[in-house]
Amino acid sequence: MNTGGEVAVLGAGMHPWGKWGRNFVEYGLAAARDALKDAGLAWTDIDYVAGADTIRNGYPGFIAGATFAQALGWSGARVSSCYAACASGAQAMSTARAQILAGLVDVALVVGADAAPKGFFAPVGGDRPDDPDWLRFRVLGATNPVYFALYARRRMATYGATRDDFTAVKIKNARHGRHNPYARYRKEVTAADVAGSPVVADPLRLLDICATSDGGAAVVLSSVEYARRRGHRAPVRIGAIATATPTFPNTALELPNFATDSSVAVDPPERPFRAANAAAAYEEAGLGPEDLSLAEVYDLSTALELDWYEDIGLCKPGEAEGLLRDGVTALGGRIPVNPSGGLACFGEAIPAQAIAQVCELTWQLRGQAGKRQVEGARAGIAVNQGLFGHGSAIIART
Amino acid sequence: MAQNRPGDEPATAKAGPGPVSVVDGWFTVDPPRLTGTRCTACGTVYFPPQTLTCRNPACDGDELVTTPLSDRGRIWSYADARYRPPPPYVSGEDFEPYAIAAVELAAERIVVLGQVVRGVGIDDLAVGMEVELVVEELDPGHLVWKWRPVSEEGE
Numbered sequence: 001m002n003t004g005g006e007v008a009v010l011g012a013g014m015h016p017w018g019k020w021g022r023n024f025v026e027y028g029l030a031a032a033r034d035a036l037k038d039a040g041l042a043w044t045d046i047d048y049v050a051g052a053d054t055i056r057n058g059y060p061g062f063i064a065g066a067t068f069a070q071a072l073g074w075s076g077a078r079v080s081s082c083y084a085a086c087a088s089g090a091q092a093m094s095t096a097r098a099q100i101l102a103g104l105v106d107v108a109l110v111v112g113a114d115a116a117p118k119g120f121f122a123p124v125g126g127d128r129p130d131d132p133d134w135l136r137f138r139v140l141g142a143t144n145p146v147y148f149a150l151y152a153r154r155r156m157a158t159y160g161a162t163r164d165d166f167t168a169v170k171i172k173n174a175r176h177g178r179h180n181p182y183a184r185y186r187k188e189v190t191a192a193d194v195a196g197s198p199v200v201a202d203p204l205r206l207l208d209i210c211a212t213s214d215g216g217a218a219v220v221l222s223s224v225e226y227a228r229r230r231g232h233r234a235p236v237r238i239g240a241i242a243t244a245t246p247t248f249p250n251t252a253l254e255l256p257n258f259a260t261d262s263s264v265a266v267d268p269p270e271r272p273f274r275a276a277n278a279a280a281a282y283e284e285a286g287l288g289p290e291d292l293s294l295a296e297v298y299d300l301s302t303a304l305e306l307d308w309y310e311d312i313g314l315c316k317p318g319e320a321e322g323l324l325r326d327g328v329t330a331l332g333g334r335i336p337v338n339p340s341g342g343l344a345c346f347g348e349a350i351p352a353q354a355i356a357q358v359c360e361l362t363w364q365l366r367g368q369a370g371k372r373q374v375e376g377a378r379a380g381i382a383v384n385q386g387l388f389g390h391g392s393a394i395i396a397r398t
Numbered sequence: 399m400a401q402n403r404p405g406d407e408p409a410t411a412k413a414g415p416g417p418v419s420v421v422d423g424w425f426t427v428d429p430p431r432l433t434g435t436r437c438t439a440c441g442t443v444y445f446p447p448q449t450l451t452c453r454n455p456a457c458d459g460d461e462l463v464t465t466p467l468s469d470r471g472r473i474w475s476y477a478d479a480r481y482r483p484p485p486p487y488v489s490g491e492d493f494e495p496y497a498i499a500a501v502e503l504a505a506e507r508i509v510v511l512g513q514v515v516r517g518v519g520i521d522d523l524a525v526g527m528e529v530e531l532v533v534e535e536l537d538p539g540h541l542v543w544k545w546r547p548v549s550e551e552g553e
Contacts, residue, residue: 122484129421138486139421139542140511141479142498149477150500157475157525201477202520248455249442253474253500253509258446262508265440266454 008227008235011039011220012359017184027216028113035218047105052088052112052351086386089354112351113216149201152303169302177341179371213347217355239285240395274311281393289313293377296357357382420540431466471501488537
């Protein structure tokens with residue numbers, strides 16, 4: 001497999017996360033324009049548009065690439081749209097990167113945006129008893145937070161994680177996110193705030209669980225050669241985008257499944273799903289966790305952030321609480337995790353989220369992250385996991 | 399002492415109109431057992447029952463036979479739902495929180511989710527606790543499998 005080849009991040013742009021109640025196209029358009037401006041390019045310079053789909057906003061959401069291309073003004077650019085649950089944005093970036101590395105296009109715009117419903121994510125409507133996502137609501141009443149709570153309890157039982165640890169993750173991320181103008185929640189959170197929030201799915205409380213948000217994010221990617229031609233002397237480069245599927249038997253209990261794979265005939269893989277994607281990205285980029293300056297991880301819950309520390313190799317299984325308690329993953333620590341504030345401060349705008357993670361990596365690696373800047377940031381990883389065996393790990397560096 | 403414990407009530411569907419399984423072919427009511435499938439070539443077990451082909455990438459098997467799963471296992475993890483889930487979950491005027499357990503079946507080396515019987519909450523559960531499968535009402539007219547802690551003193 002050809003693992004050589006980096007692409008440049010020429011521009012990053014976002015529409016602030018929130019609950020704005022407007023059409024998702026508006027958020028994507030704003031993010032795209034900001035990314036183009038940041039890149040110093042005109043929309044008509046773009047060869048290729050990759051859209052990350054939203055399934056909750058009708059037909060325009062299913063063909064997000066074309067939707068954003070039309071909103072920006074038909075320009076003849078080539079187009080793609082993709083859906084991969086929470087990894088949609090990562091797959092859109094992967095598609096754009098492949099086009100660039102194949103030499104088919106020089107420069108691409110990747111856009112994702114969503115307008116989310118209030119409350120729990122629900123399955124797509126209709127009576128669809130052949131859809132596991134529909135069935136888990138019908139048969140089990142298992143919302144996303146129930147799964148997050150199952151993982152959290154398992155972590156408590158296996159590694160001795162405590163309620164205080166989960167609260168400490170929230171406090172840390174809130175401290176990071178208060179300096180992020182694109183975050184939805186920008187104020188400090190106290191232990192009393194967490195304790196005072198209602199239990200949604202024991203052991204998790206409302207403030208442990210990421211909200212559902214409106215938002216939009218975009219990046220402009222190009223070949224390194226094109227970047228040079230346009231005067232970008234030392235652009236942030238993406239060295240890896242891993243979007244591997246799980247390996248059978250997948251013994252992790254994943255949304256929206258009713259059960260794990262059985263490992264009665266085949267032993268579980270050496271690396272579970274999330275760790276496998278991170279390992280693939282490290283191999284592709286030719287660096288390891290010890291080379292990272294920061295990480296953006298998909299903290300769907302406070303407890304899940306701790307699982308990620310281990311999955312991306314910051315520590316061995318069972319040691320994440322120690323890193324957290326020692327301040328290693330806070331701004332000022334050895335490897336700050338979620339300096340953006342993470343999903344804790346953003347809430348999830350599904351197709352935009354993985355792109356937003358790369359926006360944060362870009363700003364951090366350029367030294368443009370203001371009060372949440374990680375000193376001397378040289379390399380970062382952004383990781384993500386979604387329903388139905390989707391996940392990603394992306395590595396960017398200076 | 400096995401009487402009047404949670405989960406005992408609607409054990410079987412009577413003749414004529416009565417509660418029916420919320421999902422076809424995933425469990426039997428009498429005896430209460432989950433229905434899986436097993437690949438005749440490699441032995442991998444599937445729940446929910448997989449019928450298309452074996453999903454073990456190293457196996458060419460495409461004959462999957464129905465097999466009842468173990469009716470006892472140990473809790474891998476558990477949680478509860480304090481808020482009414484969105485449709486298609488059916489809940490009446492008075493929403494009652496319920497617990498959900500992920501249960502490891504040793505023989506099948508699989509973890510299967512299920513609601514925990516009514517009247518048993520998270521304070522009654524622990525990781526590693528032995529539970530057994532029962533069938534209970536999910537909503538009026540519909541039955542589903544649930545997990546119930548095995549009583550200390552045995553049956």
